[in-house]
Amino acid sequence: MHQIDVKAGLLEPNDAIARENRAFLAAHGIYAVDIMSAPGSGKTSLLEWMLPVFADRYRVVVVEGDIVGNADKERLDGFGVPVHQINTGAACHLDAHMVHPTLHRVAEEGAEVLLIENVGNLVCPAEFDLGEDDVVMLLSVTEGHDKPKKYPLMFRRAGLVAINKVDLLDRTNFDLPGAIAAVRDVHPGVAVLTTSCRTGEGIDDVIAWLEWRIAGKRAALQHADAGAAP
Amino acid sequence: MHEASIALNLIEAVEQRLESQPEARVAAIHVRVGELAGVSTEALDFAFQCLSVSTPLAGARLVFDVVPLTMACAACGRTSRVEDLVFRCPACGSENTRVSTGRELEVRTLELAEEPEVAHASD
Numbered sequence: 001m002h003q004i005d006v007k008a009g010l011l012e013p014n015d016a017i018a019r020e021n022r023a024f025l026a027a028h029g030i031y032a033v034d035i036m037s038a039p040g041s042g043k044t045s046l047l048e049w050m051l052p053v054f055a056d057r058y059r060v061v062v063v064e065g066d067i068v069g070n071a072d073k074e075r076l077d078g079f080g081v082p083v084h085q086i087n088t089g090a091a092c093h094l095d096a097h098m099v100h101p102t103l104h105r106v107a108e109e110g111a112e113v114l115l116i117e118n119v120g121n122l123v124c125p126a127e128f129d130l131g132e133d134d135v136v137m138l139l140s141v142t143e144g145h146d147k148p149k150k151y152p153l154m155f156r157r158a159g160l161v162a163i164n165k166v167d168l169l170d171r172t173n174f175d176l177p178g179a180i181a182a183v184r185d186v187h188p189g190v191a192v193l194t195t196s197c198r199t200g201e202g203i204d205d206v207i208a209w210l211e212w213r214i215a216g217k218r219a220a221l222q223h224a225d226a227g228a229a230p
Numbered sequence: 231m232h233e234a235s236i237a238l239n240l241i242e243a244v245e246q247r248l249e250s251q252p253e254a255r256v257a258a259i260h261v262r263v264g265e266l267a268g269v270s271t272e273a274l275d276f277a278f279q280c281l282s283v284s285t286p287l288a289g290a291r292l293v294f295d296v297v298p299l300t301m302a303c304a305a306c307g308r309t310s311r312v313e314d315l316v317f318r319c320p321a322c323g324s325e326n327t328r329v330s331t332g333r334e335l336e337v338r339t340l341e342l343a344e345e346p347e348v349a350h351a352s353d
Contacts, residue, residue: 002342008243010236010261010335093232124232127268152315153268185316188325 014128017096021103021131025114028107029221031214032114034094034130036154037138038147039120042164044072045197046138046206047115051079053207054113058214061111063102065094065119072117082109093124096131103131113214122147126154134159134213136206138195141165141172145179152186160191160209167196233269236335237277241285243337248286255343256290264332265299266312299332 009015025032035043047062054060062083064073073085084102086094099116106114116132118125137158139147142165148155155161161183169176180192191209195202240261248254263269271294282288299312305324313320317327 002344004247004340004342006243006247006337006340008247008337010239010243010337013239013242091232091235095235123268127232127236149315153266156266156317184325185314185318188317188327 011127014096017100018129018131021096021100022133023131024103024107025131025133026221028111029218030107030111030114031217032116032130032132033134033136033210033213034116034118034125034132035136035138036118036122036125036158037120037140037164038122038143041120041138041140041143042195042197043117043120043138044075046162046164046195046203047076047117048079049197049200049203050115050207050210051076051081054115055079055081057211058113059110060113060115061106061109063099063106063114063116065098065117067092067119082106082111088119092119092121093128094118094130095128099130122151122154126151126157133217134210136160136162136210138162138164139179139183141168141174145175145182148179148182148186155183155186155190158187158190159213160193160206161187162193162195162202162206164195164197166194166201167198233273234277234281236269237274237281240274240278240337241282241287244287244340245285247340252286256287256340257343258291258293258341259287259337260293260295260339260341262295262297262334262336262338264297264334266329266332267335269335271296295338297331297334300330301327302330303327 037043060081062076062081064083064085066072067088070085073083076083086098086102135157137154139161163179183192193202193205195206244259263271275292278292300309301312301317302309303319303324304326306322308321309330310320318325319327
């Protein structure tokens with residue numbers, strides 16, 4: 001039997017474009033966060049809380065990823081920031097290639113902060129790097145505390161996990177300490193916060209975490225510039 | 231469902247590798263899949279069978295080599311198997327670990343069918 005070596009990474013076509021995206025974002029001084037969760041965990045609701053605050057402090061652009069339709073975009077259109085809809089058609093996730101053309105528009109709009117809402121899905125988006133700086137993930141109380149060990153890849157991608165809908169804790173058997181422990185098993189060192197997009201509890205903490213990350217990227221880019229100067 | 235896009239990448243990678251030998255007939259494609267690659271081998275196999283139908287790879291078998299999930303500890307330097315998805319070093323308790331193996335997702339080798347000319351002649 002004749003054998004031939006191939007050694008080709010099957011995610012490499014996406015990863016290559018993600019690296020381009022990351023370099024493009026750095027060159028334009030844009031911080032990008034990819035918000036991921038199962039459908040209905042509260043991604044758009046979180047953005048509704050964040051946008052009034054962020055729009056005051058940064059030039060913000062939003063990218064909405066959905067399989068079809070623009071229901072989420074319509075919810076966010078009233079906040080005075082550009083919102084771009086990407087429809088994936090049949091695909092269950094955004095990938096680096098789909099996002100790439102939109103990044104040029106985002107840069108033309110002078111964005112400093114790009115908020116990307118990925119397609120609601122706990123499985124597929126985890127595999128596809130978009131070139132973002134951070135992944136923020138929502139796990140809502142109604143989904144159950146067993147999710148971190150069922151969808152480990154997504155939890156490992158996240159820099160911040162927000163356990164959302166905590167206003168419903170006493171109506172469910174969700175084990176909050178158990179859920180936090182499971183998140184930390186799967187991803188030691190990850191930031192874990194509790195939020196409610198109903199009451200606004202914990203939203204300030206998510207904003208504070210993101211502002212810390214934005215400041216960190218700005219400082220890193222400035223140092224890189226200073227280092228590159230003659 | 232993302233297995234479909236991965237199957238397309240697989241077909242493209244193999245076709246690219248065989249560009250210089252278009253007469254080659256592929257019997258099997260060996261794919262390394264890490265335990266934490268996030269890919270279902272059944273779904274990838276099904277997607278490949280569907281998407282390769284009208285390509286020269288139609289009928290080729292996918293052979294999966296599943297790579298166990300291990301982590302390397304930055305504190306004590308030990309490499310250990312990840313049990314129950316706990317990414318804490320079992321030897322020293324450090325949380326400063328990284329995945330060592332188990333994220334692989336790649337085509338490794340192709341097995342070519344023997345004597346492709348004979349196969350053609352009998353058609």
